[in-house]
């Protein structure tokens with residue numbers, strides 16, 4: 001044991017609630033520009049709004065945002081909802097999807113380690129991927145990492161395709177059934193995500209996810 | 224919306240106080256001490272029977288409703304179908320998690336110390352005790368259903384989910400939260416297995432632990448990080464964890480009887496009853512004393528060092544931050560600081576005025592004599608003239624004589640020439656001719672007049688400078704005195720804004736999303752949310768008018784809702800400016816005034832220097848004048864002697 005005070009300690013002393021980490025992997029490649037990116041941007045605001053409505057989720061859910069358009073960029077590190085400011089998105093460049101997934105998994109792994117170091121309980125972290133295209137980098141290793149994380153219950157990985165997304169690749173990436181967004185229903189999708197995170201962060205059950213089916217006729221997704 | 228009581232009397236529902244999974248809780252119009260829960264879906268017969276039993280039971284045991292919002296009266300629709308129930312309305316909706324989370328608690332209850340948290344735990348035990356006494360089991364113990372008042376009393380809501388057994392009759396709970404569920408019930412379907420008092424006791428122990436140990440769940444340190452797993456395997460390791468993590472409260476700080484109760488509850492399945500908790504927690508609270516440094520640090524008697532101070536030092540986090548008590552302003556009027564400056568200013572005599580010119584001694588007299596002499600006739604040069612005349616005659620005579628007697632004639636002419644030369648020599652010996660003498664005297668007089676003019680000019684200059692400085696000092700003095708008022712204005716402004724801040728804070732608790740407002744569908748609320756309109760506090764006409772797609776009627780509906788919410792809140796106590804804010808104001812204005820006073824001192828110094836400079840310069844000119852007078856006098860004397868008296 002060293003004699004240094006880990007900075008994180010203060011954060012967890014101030015708020016010792018169990019945490020539910022969720023990293024959003026958002027495709028911001030050039031093809032997302034226009035209505036897609038602006039709807040996505042509003043969707044982030046909806047997510048923050050919906051989660052803030054819940055006094056406990058506000059202290060328990062931690063959001064991080066990683067974009068991949070041209071390069072993989074971490075726009076927002078893990079922060080609890082009450083301190084989360086949706087970052088501004090810009091659409092540009094290719095689709096380094098594989099790199100983004102690897103980064104996302106690594107982020108949640110590291111975050112979990114920080115929780116454990118500080119004696120903070122946590123729910124299974126979520127990695128939520130959103131893409132509208134074709135990976136422009138190798139993604140097979142990322143797919144293996146996802147499979148590994150899911151079997152070890154290290155993370156729950158969700159993949160959502162928009163427009164011309166390569167559904168085939170998403171199917172190979174994700175253990176769970178990937179979903180196709182209906183039209184531009186980003187807000188409905190983030191509302192669903194918020195409701196799911198809220199219910200996860202309340203139940204205390206990290207093993208089983210009983211989520212509202214987003215592919216119901218009134219849902220935001222289709223298979 | 225209108226519902227009906229059992230005897231058919233209409234009950235009007237007011238604004239929504241809260242919303243749950245099963246329905247909405249409204250204010251009861253006409254009786255604001257009551258709230259009405261109205262289910263979204265009509266309750267099952269089983270649920271109606273449960274509520275009926277509860278209402279009846281309350282008549283026999285009114286104390287059931289002492290610490291919870293026990294149903295007091297059933298509510299029906301116009302078809303006599305039960306739609307909900309009336310209960311006591313809770314005024315302070317502060318969920319218990321806002322009290323045990325340290326940072327949140329510091330905001331919502333800034334003056335609460337550890338003793339307060341222990342008291343809340345004791346009161347929770349009292350609440351359970353009252354229910355357990357009548358075999359009522361809470362079942363779904365969780366941090367959202369317990370509300371804490373500012374006086375540390377607690378109330379349970381969601382009473383219609385209590386588990387009740389009465390002879391043959393059984394009404395279950397069916398739901399639960401992992402965090403408060405004992406090991407033997409982890410992973411069990413709550414709809415199938417009835418709850419026992421033992422289960423409630425586990426939940427109570429968890430709540431007490433969170434309150435006493437700074438919001439930490441007793442099982443949150445488990446190796447897996449997973450609460451369900453940690454509880455199920457009784458992986459309770461707080462004492463070790465607190466050794467490793469220095470921001471945690473050391474286990475030894477908790478009194479031995481309370482410690483033993485926790486250990487029994489979490490590891491030995493001998494969960495203390497609510498009654499035992501009351502006893503031990505009350506005793507523990509009684510032994511707490513403030514630490515010497517910080518009154519908010521409550522420490523068990525007999526402990527050598529204050530654990531809260533220690534944590535602040537080693538971990539850098541203050542679990543209890545010093546409540547800023549009453550602010551005692553050191554502010555004083557500036558009179559005492561102005562008095563010496565005023566005295567100094569008064570002692571500074573303004574410099575001489577130009578009109579006060581007084582000629583240096585002897586100067587005017589010298590000028591007068593000079594003028595008198597100059598006005599007299601130009602003195603004749605008699606000797607020279609006679610000599611020249613005589614010399615001329617003698618010389619002429621000598622030349623004439625030389626015709627007859629050349630040798631004598633030459634001598635006589637020579638003498639005449641000599642006399643002529645002597646006359647020239649005499650004239651030349653007087654060096655300065657008269658007109659030159661008078662010119663010099665005139666010049667000297669002019670120079671003296673110039674000295675006078677310069678003196679007056681200097682006096683004028685110094686007088687202006689003096690006036691300017693004195694005006695500046697007067698201006699500064701007014702400013703210094705004005706600081707008092709300015710400070711008061713600032714404080715008034717702050718207090719004014721605090722009143723509206725208190726109302727604003729109140730309005731912010733009313734979420735648009737949770738409110739049912741006529742004409743405002745969910746999508747509209749979302750559209751509003753995206754534009755930053757989230758709570759009643761955000762509703763104002765100008766803001767709403769700027770939002771596209773909002774009909775006038777909708778704007779009116781929103782404003783009306785804000786008004787009704789405001790009406791609920793008026794009387795919400797204004798906090799008044801905080802000591803820190805007042806302190807900052809004082810410091811600001813003190814600084815400002817100190818600057819002004821320093822400037823005054825500077826100006827006074829300049830004034831003093833300028834006065835001394837003026838005095839010196841004036842005296843110097845007077846001296847010059849005096850010397851010039853003497854010089855003139857001497858010249859006049861000499862001239863008189865030389866030209867006139869001969």
Ligand SMILES: Nc1ncnc2c1ncn2[C@@H]1O[C@H](COP(=O)(O)OP(=O)(O)OP(=O)(O)O)[C@@H](O)[C@H]1O
Pocket residue numbers: 240241242243244245246247248258260292310311312313314316367368380381382
């Ligand atoms: N008596 C009351 N006075 C004031 N507000 C209340 C009262 N009862 C409940 N509320 C508010 O309404 C909210 C919902 O109440 P309650 O928990 O009873 O609803 P519910 O539908 O049973 O919720 P859930 O089953 O999801 O916990 C509470 O969180 C609280 O904010």
